[in-house]
Amino acid sequence: xxxxxxxxxxxxTKRGQNVTFRCDPISEHNRLYWYRQTLGQGPExxxxxxxEAQLEKSRLLSDRFSAERPKGSFSTLEIQRTEQGDSxxxxxxxSPNQGTGNTIYFGEGSWLTVV
Amino acid sequence: xxxVTQPDIHITVSEGASLELRCNYSYGATPYLFWYVQxxxxxxxxxxxxxxxxTLVQGIKGFEAEFKRSQSSFNLRKPSVHWSDAAEYxxxxxxxxxxxxxxxxxxxxxxx
Numbered sequence: 342x343x344x345x346x347x348x349x350x351x352x353x354t355k356r357g358q359n360v361t362f363r364c365d366p367i368s369e370h371n372r373l374y375w376y377r378q379t380l381g382q383g384p385e386x387x388x389x390x391x392x393e394a395q396l397e398k399s400r401l402l403s404d405r406f407s408a409e410r411p412k413g414s415f416s417t418l419e420i421q422r423t424e425q426g427d428s429x430x431x432x433x434x435x436s437p438n439q440g441t442g443n444t445i446y447f448g449e450g451s452w453l454t455v456v
Numbered sequence: 457x458x459x460v461t462q463p464d465i466h467i468t469v470s471e472g473a474s475l476e477l478r479c480n481y482s483y484g485a486t487p488y489l490f491w492y493v494q495x496x497x498x499x500x501x502x503x504x505x506x507x508x509x510x511t512l513v514q515g516i517k518g519f520e521a522e523f524k525r526s527q528s529s530f531n532l533r534k535p536s537v538h539w540s541d542a543a544e545y546x547x548x549x550x551x552x553x554x555x556x557x558x559x560x561x562x563x564x565x566x567x568x
Binding site: 345374381382383384385386389397432434444445446447448449450452 | 490492497498499500501502505546548555556557558559560561
């Protein structure tokens with residue numbers, strides 16, 4: 342079990358550029374989550390997938406954000422036309438089962454700095 | 457309004473001293489309850505969780521938490537803090553049928 346892995350760990354981009362983050366969940370985990378965390382705050386839910394289906398999106402996820410999980414395994418989170426307010430750590434997490442009450446396991450995050 | 461609160465933004469304790477981090481939630485029904493720890497620049501690691509049953513839950517690294525329904529609290533404790541415990545601690549809840557909600561976090565500093 343290699344844990345949740347995220348790539349890249351750090352990304353510096355100019356305002357207006359597009360960025361993409363990749364997440365590989367723990368093998369055979371059905372659920373995959375994306376969270377955003379800014380300095381001094383707790384993680385904020387963005388979206389989650391049950392296998393390849395995107396089941397919920399937060400209001401935080403503007404139309405510049407898109408997430409995919411095409412084969413129910415890895416996922417990508419793309420931010421188009423980045424803004425300085427997008428600077429944050431983007432956390433991916435996965436959990437093994439359907440339903441509620443499952444532990445979610447986090448990756449180490451992808452830091453985004455928009456200059 | 458539904459929420460998770462951690463009243464203490466920053467706590468400083470001396471190494472070897474006891475620790476209690478507070479967490480309160482405001483939901484109609486008791487949600488599932490979790491504590492996570494985050495070291496600087498890292499992801500979150502699960503310390504412990506409460507679903508049902510015994511209200512005193514043991515976790516990793518010598519941590520424990522007590523669920524008190526009457527107070528809507530789930531406070532994290534450790535009898536003797538080590539310097540390596542310095543980190544950010546997040547309480548999280550999973551209301552039934554909804555996604556995780558995290559508290560704002562408590563930053564723990566440990567004095568030698």
